[in-house]
Amino acid sequence: MEIKIIRPRTKGISNAAQTDEGKHGKTREIEPRHLADTMSELNELVGLTSVKKLVFEILAFVEIQKKRHAEKLVSEPLVLHMIFKGNPGTGKTTVARCLGSIFKQMNILSKGHLVEIERADLVGEYIGHTAQKTREQLKKSLGGILFIDEAYSLARGGEKDFGKEAIDVLVKSMEDQKDNLILILAGYNYEMVEFLNTNPGLKSRFPIHIDFPDYNVHELLEIADLILKKRQYSLSESARSALKRIIELHIGKGYEYSGNARLVRNLIEKSIRRQAVRLINKKDITREDLLLIEDSDITEARAQCLTNVKF
Ligand SMILES: Nc1ncnc2c1ncn2[C@@H]1O[C@H](COP(=O)(O)OP(=O)(O)OP(=O)(O)O)[C@@H](O)[C@H]1O
Ligand SMILES: [Mg+2]
Secondary structure, three states: OOOOOOOOOOOOOOOOHHHOOOOOOEOOOOOOOHHHHHHHHHHOOOOHHHHHHHHHHHHHHHHHHHHHHHOOOOOOOOOEEEEEOOOOOOOHHHHHHHHHHHHHHHHOOOOOEEEEEEEHHOOOOOHHHHHHHHHHHHHHHOOEEEEEOOOHHHOOOOOOHHHHHHHHHHHHHHOOOEEEEEEEEEEEHHHHHHHHHOOOOOOOOOOOOEEEEOHHHHHHHHHHHHHHOOOOOOOOOOHHHHHHHHHHHHOOOOOOOOOOHHHHHHHHHHHHHHHHHHHOOOOOOHHHHHHOOHHHHHHHHHHHHHOOOOO
């Protein structure tokens, strides 16, 4: 397999990205629930039209292959390894978690949990160490999804790098364990395309490629509303305008890595704390006070969240 050196890129330029919950080396178990609940959770996600369409297509395909199999008709092999391409905070992990749950409920995966890792969880420091670490992660993921973030970094060091060893072990396992393990490689668009183009043997093993586009202002405001609604808060008119202005400053060219929906989530979570500080010394706090996020909460949250981001 030919490996090409690809320029590494450090993820997350904002404090917002850093304050998000620790993501890697983590196993997310899934709660037992019904397929309909998980599907509606997926449908509730803002935008992601092509992702939802594709998920529906996969589900239909799986169901029909099962029925064909029952009728002793030739059925296509079910290979569900995937490539997710998109900037930070575009919903890749969120969708992967939903898929784990959906595939468990469809009996495609026995557990449906998500093991989210990155290069450091796979690549070791001496000969043999990488294969051992990679096998451990694969073992943890059996019955679920192994999600490798910034997967292109496995090709970072070229032929002599241990990343190549990790890729070789992964490739073998994705063939051997394809009935009870789904491998998802995720990363930025450009780097993933480069990575796969220079590793054609790898590319051909992933039948499903999903693009996660950046959200527009309207979608990011909708995501803010969704997060607030779940926590029983709402934005005042002026808070909404303040949030819109901040979002407008953080989308488009030059801000691809500033966090997308994660930035919005962090802003909202911080503004909820700012609201608490604003209200704590107020007399006669009304129900309306408790519900409403004001523009000062948003602008103070922005000051805390975005100290490292250029304007
Ligand atoms: N379409 C959406 N609707 C509602 N909330 C969303 C949506 N997309 C992302 N979010 C929220 O934004 C946050 C970040 O999303 P997520 O972690 O899935 O992004 P990611 O693409 O995996 O980012 P990274 O590449 O940095 O790991 C999560 O809290 C998630 O719930
Ligand atoms: Mg993620």
